[in-house]
Amino acid sequence: MRLYRILISVFLLFNIANINAQESHDFEISKNLDIYTSLIQQLDLHYVDEIQPGTMTKTAIDAMLKHLDPYTNYYPESMIEDVRFLQTGKYGGIGSTMHIKNGNIVVGMTYPGFPFNEAGLRAGDIILKIDDEDVFGKKMREISEHLKGASGTSLKVVYKSAKDANEKTVSLKREEIVVKDVPYFTMLDDSIAYVKLVGFKQNAAKEVKLAIDSLSKTNVINSVVLDLRNNGGGLLIQAVNILDLFVDAGELIVSTKGKTKKENYSYKTRHHANYPDMKVVVLVNKNSASASEIVAGSFQDLDRGVIMGQKSFGKGLVQKVFPLSYRSQVKITVAKYYIPSGRCIQSLDYIHKDASGKAVKTPDSLMATFKTKGGRLVKDAGGIIPDLKLETKNSSDIVSSLMRNYEIFDFATKYVYSHDTIRDIKKFEINDELYSEFVNFVNADSFNFTLPIEIELDKLRSFSDKKNYDITDELDALEKKIEVSKKSIYDDNKEILKPLIKEELVSRYFFNSGRVEAMLQYDSEVREAIKLLINENRYYKILHNNN
Incomplete structure (x- = not known):
């Protein structure tokens, strides 16, 4: 009886403590x-x-919210179309990408069949006004809020044509824009299909299935390359639905664990493959994240496919959208996810921050080891480590500078x-003739770039001046050598730049699908995937390797 009273007392004290803590x-x-x-x-009254x-x-x-993680975000009513796009791949808008150069709002790719394209706007045109408001110098977020809105609503756009530099005014109506998750699919050879997947919106799995089934009508397919790079x-x-296409019913694909019980859930395949x-x-790289990592990690953990490329991003967090007052919404991280082997591939700990915040x-020392369905060893390495790692070429300084300054984009605008x-x-x-045209265009555009060695040289000059070192002649000689090397830099990077120029030019006539098709011709990683799929012994040896 005494023990019973003690237990009752402890229980009551525990609950009282919990109630006090909650209060x-x-x-x-x-x-x-x-x-x-x-x-x-007080600010409203006295400021x-x-x-x-x-x-x-x-x-x-x-x-x-920034104090929490980058994925917990607030959306006021003005950004409601952004939330709808995240969930459905649809939004009310004009159907175009944009970028900023020298304060100008430049039209990027216009999607065929949608308002901007139908109204005659093309890549390279400069937006001057939206609904009589000047947009020069505005941030991209502000421009997006101006252009997006409910389908059927009207707006007026004044723009300068890249073709003839004339100002033009168009009145148009926003439409429901649908962005496909599979912009391109094709056959790589007689039996190997290729599917490019760029997102995971509400029809992603259906689009993957449609792509494979469409190719199957005229081809006997025994293999597929699923490209999740930069997804x-x-x-x-x-x-989960994509794995359902390749894995029989009843296989655990992913489980989520959160603060509340309703966020703890296991997702299994439901249909016959x-x-x-x-x-x-499955091709991945450092920008393959979240749902891409669930797909890649599940193929790996179930020994169902070979992962190739570079280590993925490492996002093992799950978000949900919740309604707030006045039609605003918030996207909150509610759980972590775990793929079939039990791994969570989250790379960063957002709760425990370093001294700089x-x-x-x-x-790496805290990486745990897990086993795939067939017994292969895998790690929770803050990302999916590919079964076959492929080296990626680092972009040179000149290529990065040309891309940042939109020189290839501007050349394509002139070319078209x-x-x-x-x-x-x-x-x-x-x-070589067309490449020379590009180089001449860039030089005429007064494009300047600075090599890292030039920055270091400037630092050395400043240091030598402060210390009164007499090394001016040596530094001048080094500067001349750098200038000589810069003159040959376009020749040195010709083989890197040519494919990028082709992709941009082709996209002006054939849009996203043309860009992907052009990219495939130079894609060494896709070629490695083809080699592996042709070599069945090597393919199955990787999947059945028990380390």
């Missing part, structure tokens, strides 16, 4: 909300100039207005 937590939230409300009221409560609140919320992820359920015997190579990377079309993507080549 303290609730009071802390209520107190801080009251402080914030009082602060806004010398008029304040913008909406803008200030957005800034405060963004700063608060930042999306809806978790679409990753559509392609149970098809060999699979940056998230801490999990050290003197060439009606490209007849055959595969036969179209950037010959």
